[in-house]
Amino acid sequence: MGNFRAFVVTLLALDAVVFVVGSVVAPPDPFTQLLLVGPALLLAPAIAWWLVYRDGFARLQGVVDPDEE
Template identity: 90%
Template sequence: MGHFRAFIVTLLALDAVVFVVGSVLAPPDPFTQLLLVGPALLLAPAMAWWLVYRDGFARVQGVIEPDDE
């Protein structure tokens, strides 16, 4: 998978996570949900860029599965 395609897939996955977590954590008031979900959606492209183009997935995997060698 190319970098751009991985970026788009990662961005869509992060957006889905933001909407699900925002709907669970925030009260049902739409204004409050926008205050929580809005900034998170603005940070999602930066996080997707870091994960795809700056080897963030490799760093996260290294934390989850450390090399014992």
């Protein structure tokens, strides 16, 4: 998978996680949900960029990989 395609897939996955967690954590008031989910959606492209282009997935794999000792 190319870097741009991986970036888009990662960004969409992060956006989905933000919406699910935001809807569970935030009260049902739309304004409050926007205040909580909005900044997270603005931060998601930076996190996706770090994961794809700065080898964040490789660093995370080293942290959570059970085969490494």
